Amino acid sequence: MSIQIGIQLYSVRNSLAADPEGTLNALADMGLTRLEGANHRALTEDGIGFGIPAEFLAQLMRERGIEIIGCQINPLDLDRLPAILEFQEKIGNRRIGCDIEFYPYGDVEYVKRRADFFNEVGRNAAERDMTFFYHNHYMEFQRFGDRTVYELLMDYTDPDLVKFELDTYWAYRGGADPIELFRTYPDRFVMSHQKDFPADSPRPLNMYDGSVAPDASIDMPMFLELEKAEEFAEVGTGVLPIQDIIDAASQLPNFAYMLLEQDYSAGSELDAVRTSLEAFARYDGIDL
Template sequence: MDVRVGLQLYSVRRALAGDPWGTLTQLAEAGFTRLEAANHRAREDPGVGFGVRAPELRHQLDQLGLSIVGCHLNPLHLDILPRALDYQAELGNTQVGCDIEFYPYGDRDFVLRRCEVFNQVGALARERGMRFYYHNHFQEFQRCGDDYVYDLILQHTDPALVFLELDTYWMYRGGQNPVDWMRRFPERVILLHQKDFPEHSPQPLDLFDGVVSRTEDIDMGVFDERKDTRCFTEIGTGMLPIQDIVDAAAALPHLDYLFLEQDHSTLPELESIRRSHDAFSASFTGIVWPRAGRA
């Protein structure tokens, strides 16, 4: 089965902030038809961060042949979820996910409390015919006792309520092989994020190799401070074994999309994602770009 490819809109966040409709038009022209949004203002804006009503956004997307097929919600708080989920349902999107989570080092009880929240979010989503998915970074691969935090999340969330969006880049940066995790939990993985790591980088691939301590508290400040923006490159131009990832993804029974994501670039955002689109298309087999139109 070919892996369907889309774009995470965080890749063009500045362009969207300045000109949302013009940016969406350029994404359509570049060949991206399936989009995952990232709403970092979910308390003030129940939608996708554009500050527009769902009918207006759906009309604009339909005109361009685009579909929102996933959305990160931040902050992930239960009190704001009903209206956020209602917005996504009106938009025609059936999948919502977490954005970024932090866990005090070694605090198992905190992890388990968050797992209960994830289960509740999943139940609210299912009531509306939607799916909730957990998106990882690297900090989930600190140990909490004998387990990774990520292990605890998988052990203490309901597989029928909490699915997985594997960010393969951040798994590598946590010292993990995402292909191994795909093979361990094939039934739960529904989405992937794909970035790339430059061949000549100022940091090691594994952030726990001298950049971040395996025993320190990782919060947003530490995350931003230790993440070197030069450790990203256009997807298909770096050193990650992306063909191996695509091949493993093709065997997943419930995979929906693989989203390209460019966190940082020395290029203008739209030029960066065009370059990723072209490099990804030229470099890897077993992928397909869905045609324009509603998913």
């Protein structure tokens, strides 16, 4: 199976803020027509985020063949969920997801409560024949006893209601092996995020190797303080085994898309996207 490539629009968030129409057309010109949104104002807005008007999005979908293949929703709120799902349904998107979560260190009962909540979100999505997915950072690979948070989420979420979008970069930064995760939970993954880690990074790949205490209670302020722009690289320019990741993902029965997501770029966001696309074209098993 060839892996279809798309993009998480967070990668070009500054470009979208300055010129949404020009940025989306530039992505389409590169052949990037599979887009994942990120609605960070979900309590008051129903869209795909980044200030993109629904009317313009509809026009772009008609004229440029753009499709929305997923959208992260923050915050997830059960009262708002029907309107959120209805909007996504109208634009043809069948997947919504959780973008970021934090877990008080060692609190397994809290993880279970969140898993119950994710099951309920997934149940609401399934009633509309839509999929709910969970997207990770490095926090999920902390050990709470003999299990990581990620393993606990796999254990306590319903496989039929909660799927996963594996951010391979952040998994590596949590000390996990994405390829092994694909092999261990082959039915759970529907998408992934791909970026790269620079060889000259000032810190080790694993955040728990000196950057974060293994027993830290990680929250958003700590996450933002420790997130360093110089520790992100364009696909194919760093040290991650991307061909091996592609090969492993291609064996998964429910896997749909590998999405470029680069949280920070040293130069122009669109130039960084172009560099990553050129790299993707050199890998085997890729459908651009």
